[in-house]
Amino acid sequence: MNTITTTEALAAPAAATAAAAPRGAPAWRAPLVVLVLGAAACALAPDQLGLMTRIFITALLVLSLDLVVGVAGLATLGHAALFGVGAYAAGIFALQVHPDPLIGLAVGIAAGAGLALLSGAFLLRYHGFTFLMLTVAVSQILLSLAQRARGWTGGDDGLSGFVMVPLLGRFEFDLEGRVAACYALAVLVVLFYVARRLVGSPFGLAVRGIHENPVRMAALGTPVFRRLWVLYTVAGAIAGAAGALSAQTNAVVGLDSLSFALSAELLVMLILGGAGRLTGAIVGATVFTLLHHTAASINPYHWLFVVGTLLMLVVVVSPAKVWAWVRRRAGGVR
Amino acid sequence: MNTFLNIMIDGLAYSMVLFVISVGLSVTLGLMRFVNLSHGAFAMVGGYCAALLTREAQWSFWLAVPAAVAATAVLGAALEMLVLRHLYRRKELDQVLFTIGLSFVLIAATNAAVGPQVQLIPLPSLLAGSVDLGFRTLPTQRLLVIAAGCTVAALAAWAVTRTRFGIWLRATVDHSGTASTLGIPIRTVQCASFAAGAALAGLGGILGAELMPLEPYYALKYLMLVLVVVAVGGMGSIAGTLVAAILLGLIETASKYLASEWGSLFFFVAMAVLLAWRPNGLLKR
Numbered sequence: 001m002n003t004i005t006t007t008e009a010l011a012a013p014a015a016a017t018a019a020a021a022p023r024g025a026p027a028w029r030a031p032l033v034v035l036v037l038g039a040a041a042c043a044l045a046p047d048q049l050g051l052m053t054r055i056f057i058t059a060l061l062v063l064s065l066d067l068v069v070g071v072a073g074l075a076t077l078g079h080a081a082l083f084g085v086g087a088y089a090a091g092i093f094a095l096q097v098h099p100d101p102l103i104g105l106a107v108g109i110a111a112g113a114g115l116a117l118l119s120g121a122f123l124l125r126y127h128g129f130t131f132l133m134l135t136v137a138v139s140q141i142l143l144s145l146a147q148r149a150r151g152w153t154g155g156d157d158g159l160s161g162f163v164m165v166p167l168l169g170r171f172e173f174d175l176e177g178r179v180a181a182c183y184a185l186a187v188l189v190v191l192f193y194v195a196r197r198l199v200g201s202p203f204g205l206a207v208r209g210i211h212e213n214p215v216r217m218a219a220l221g222t223p224v225f226r227r228l229w230v231l232y233t234v235a236g237a238i239a240g241a242a243g244a245l246s247a248q249t250n251a252v253v254g255l256d257s258l259s260f261a262l263s264a265e266l267l268v269m270l271i272l273g274g275a276g277r278l279t280g281a282i283v284g285a286t287v288f289t290l291l292h293h294t295a296a297s298i299n300p301y302h303w304l305f306v307v308g309t310l311l312m313l314v315v316v317v318s319p320a321k322v323w324a325w326v327r328r329r330a331g332g333v334r
Numbered sequence: 335m336n337t338f339l340n341i342m343i344d345g346l347a348y349s350m351v352l353f354v355i356s357v358g359l360s361v362t363l364g365l366m367r368f369v370n371l372s373h374g375a376f377a378m379v380g381g382y383c384a385a386l387l388t389r390e391a392q393w394s395f396w397l398a399v400p401a402a403v404a405a406t407a408v409l410g411a412a413l414e415m416l417v418l419r420h421l422y423r424r425k426e427l428d429q430v431l432f433t434i435g436l437s438f439v440l441i442a443a444t445n446a447a448v449g450p451q452v453q454l455i456p457l458p459s460l461l462a463g464s465v466d467l468g469f470r471t472l473p474t475q476r477l478l479v480i481a482a483g484c485t486v487a488a489l490a491a492w493a494v495t496r497t498r499f500g501i502w503l504r505a506t507v508d509h510s511g512t513a514s515t516l517g518i519p520i521r522t523v524q525c526a527s528f529a530a531g532a533a534l535a536g537l538g539g540i541l542g543a544e545l546m547p548l549e550p551y552y553a554l555k556y557l558m559l560v561l562v563v564v565a566v567g568g569m570g571s572i573a574g575t576l577v578a579a580i581l582l583g584l585i586e587t588a589s590k591y592l593a594s595e596w597g598s599l600f601f602f603v604a605m606a607v608l609l610a611w612r613p614n615g616l617l618k619r
Contacts, residue, residue, distance in 0.1 A: 075427060122610070129426075130613040133565040136558065137606040144599035260558060264434065271431055304442040311435025315421070315428045 027200055030279050031193040038185045042178075049177040051293055056184035057245045059285040062269045063188075063195055063278060064238035069267070070276030071199055072231050073211035074124075077263045078135030081119070081142050082236045084258030086112040086243025088146065088153055091253040094162040101164050105187070105244045112240015113233050115142075120232040124225060136260065143258040158254040159247075173249075180249040187245055191238050195278055198234065207231050268307065271314055274323050340470060341588045347476040348545055349583025350483025355538030355556070356563040356575050357490055358531030364570020365507045366524060368418070369426050371433040373535050374557035375440040380406040380536020381548040382444060385453040395458040403536045410532025414525050422524075437553045445550040453548040455540065479541045486534065490572050503527055562601075566608045568615015577616050581608070 042052050065079045089111030090104040098104075119138050126134055146153045153159050166172040171179045198204050206227050209217045218224050247253045256262065265288070273284020291310075296303040359373040383402035387393045393401070413436075421429050457475055464471040494500040505513040506520045514520050539548070546556050559582075567578030582601060589600040608616065 126610070126613055129565060129569070130609055133562065134606060134609055136561075137602045137609070140558075140602040141599060141606070144597040144602065147597050148595060148599070261554075268431070268434075271427070302442070304438045308435040308438030308440075308442065311431050311438065315424070315432040315435070318428075 027196040028193060030196060031189045034192060034282060035185065035189045038188070042181050042185070046176070046178075049181045051289070053177055053181045053184045053249050055286050055289045056181070056188045057242050057249070058266075058269070058289050059282040060184075060188045060191060060245070061239055061242040062266055062273070062281040062285040063192060064235040064242065065266050065270050066275060066278055066281040067195060067199070067231060067235040067238070069270060070278075070281070071204065071211065072207050072228055074228070074232075075128075075132050076135040077132055077260065077267065078137075078139035079239060079266055080258050080260070080262040081135075081139035082112045082116055082239035083243040083246070083262070084139075084142065084146070084253075085115045086240030087247040087253045087257045088159065088243075089240070090244035091159045091162060091247040092152060094164060094248070095159070099162060099165045101167050101183070101248050104164070104248055105241060108240045108244025108247070109237045110240070112243060113237035115240075116233045116236020117229075120229050120236075124228050124232065136263075139258060139260065139263060143255060146255060146258055153253070153255075156255060158252050160252040162251060164248050164251070177249070184245050184249060187241060191241060192278070192282070195238065199278060203227065203230070268311060272310070277323075280323070336470070337591060341584065341591050343467075343470075343472060343476070344591075345584035345587035346580070347479045348587050349580040350480050351538055351542035351545055352559060352563050352583050353483050353538075353576055353579035354486050354541060355535050356560045356567070356579055357486065357572060358534040358538075359560055360564045360567060360569060360572065360575045361490075361494075362528060362531045363564055364568070365503060366422070366527065367507075368422055368528075369429040369433065370418075370531075371430055371557060371561075372413075372436040372440065372553070373433075373531070374555075374560060375437045375553035376406055376410060376532040376535035377539030377542075377556070377560075378444065378548065378550075378552040379409060379440070379539070380533075381455070381539035381543050381552070382448060382453060383536070384540045385455045385543070385548060386448070388456050389454075395456070395461070399537075399540055402540060403533050406536030406539075407529040407533035411525055411529035414528040418528070419521075419524065437557070441550045441553050448550075450550055453543070455543045455548075473544075475544060482537070482541055486537070487572065487576050490534075494572065499523070499526070562605050566605055566616060568612075568618050571615050571617055574615045574617040578608070581616075 038052070038056065042049060045052070061079070061083055064082070065076070068074050068076055068079065086108035090108035093107040094104050119135075123131060123134050123138065147155055149155075164173055167179060167183055171183075173179050199208075206217065206222050209220075209222065210224050210227060214224050243257065246257065269284040269288040270281055271284070272288055273282065274280030291306060292303065295306045355373070355377050358376075359370060362368050362370045362373075380402050383405045384398050387398035387401060388395055391398075418433075421432055461473075461475045461478060464473050465477060494503065502513070502518045502520075502523045505516070505518055506523045510520050539552075546552065563575060563579050563582055566582065567575035582604060585604045586598070586601045589596060589598075593600065612618065
């Protein structure tokens with residue numbers, strides 16, 4: 001399985017840069033497909049716009065996790081910290097300063113990137129299991145702080161009571177969630193394009209190289225720590241954007257946005273879709289959220305049965321192999 | 335002063351429960367390189383078996399506890415033989431996903447079979463009373479917990495370093511191929527150490543039932559605590575796990591006594607500091 005991901009990992013960025021691979025898809029193609037599919041789904045199921053919005057936001061979050069886990073190869077269980085910080089920052093900004101959605105989005109991005117910058121400087125000095133446990137520690141410390149600072153975050157009751165002003169001064173957030181869904185889809189598509197370009201850039205190739213062999217990349221003169229730090233910060237910015245979107249479209253931020261359970265679920269979604277490919281993140285988030293929506297509405301314990309079985313199946317029948325098989329069937333064209 | 339002594343004694347009991355559950359995981363993780371996140375579920379199974387045997391089947395406590403521990407060991411051995419041994423050579427992430435999925439299924443199954451309410455293990459009259467320590471009274475059960483923790487620590491250290499089985503285990507870990515050609519039954523060794531780890535988790539689940547209430551989400555709720563202890567103590571190091579369990583158990587208890595409004599903040603800060611200081615475990619440089 002390892003060898004398959006390796007060859008694919010090397011093929012994916014080459015395909016992403018149009019100049020490097022004549023047969024490969026340009027960076028804008030997959031985001032465009034997402035845009036068309038997302039818009040079509042919204043048009044076909046106008047009564048499920050809330051679910052659609054959740055799928056778009058989750059996809060964005062898993063996309064940022066894929067940059068960390070799939071591209072850079074840093075297994076983390078604390079990704080919810082970056083999401084939650086973005087959500088709380090956007091919520092507090094809307095409540096205390098100004099309820100404009102786009103400025104709030106920028107604040108969320110800045111908060112996510114800021115936390116990733118600060119915590120990355122500490123976390124990225126460690127590897128493997130230690131790194132994993134330290135990311136958990138960071139998110140749990142933030143959770144405890146958010147619980148304690150009731151005045152700012154509302155503690156266990158959650159942060160609520162903010163009303164966003166119309167998007168761009170024109171589109172009001174309606175009750176059916178039409179504007180919210182379009183807004184989330186637009187942000188997802190733009191950031192997906194950015195992530196694709198990033199992964200296909202020389203910087204992205206360097207990060208993939210570090211994933212494959214950090215010692216050799218260091219010997220080649222790549223500043224390993226700095227590359228990973230920048231990548232972690234970018235992933236933090238995207239996760240912060242997802243947090244801000246979630247705060248603005250739901251008009252509430254709960255402590256569960258910082259929880260360990262969210263981090264673990266995100267990882268499940270990523271593995272389900274296939275890590276390291278960015279499109280896999282979006283597929284995984286969509287499938288998982290749809291499954292969750294149908295199974296959890298019946299009984300939360302049934303949901304555990306479903307996701308538990310799914311997890312064991314994913315290990316026994318690896319999605320990477322299935323993807324490779326599908327791609328071979330499709331004639332090797334992505 | 336009184337508060338200090340209270341913290342020390344309650345913290346010690348808590349630490350011992352943490353240690354008994356963690357040491358099994360430390361062995362599978364460190365010695366067999368298998369990331370077993372269903373370890374919390376084993377503790378839960380042990381606790382549930384003991385609770386059901388004493389309450390529903392009216393068994394004596396002293397009979398029910400060994401039976402529950404044995405049942406957990408059998409479950410661990412069966413899982414190891416049927417599925418988990420195929421995952422030894424897989425990537426860590428695969429092991430993590432599979433065992434987390436297994437925990438989810440066990441949680442859902444427990445809930446479906448027994449229900450979501452908290453399970454209590456009725457104590458025999460010998461343990462239900464309390465001992466007068468002069469400055470406070472202490473439930474006798476806590477004394478049993480502390481004694482059991484010390485016994486497990488001593489036995490585990492002795493078994494790994496002094497017995498033939500311990501030698502086989504370490505040889506299998508170092509190079510299973512060579513160990514096998516020397517006639518060491520490596521499959522038996524792996525299976526037995528996995529079962530022993532599961533049994534210890536079950537014992538910890540029973541001993542800690544008063545401190546960590548048994549309910550279906552138990553498997554995930556306390557998994558994080560156990561993982562933290564193993565990470566800080568250093569994988570595969572029994573002494574390190576003991577030191578880490580005592581340190582972190584005391585810190586958690588002290589912060590519950592003195593600063594409960596901060597939640598688990600101090601526990602995780604302590605973990606981050608200790609891990610940053612000694613990334614490979616407290617007792618390893």
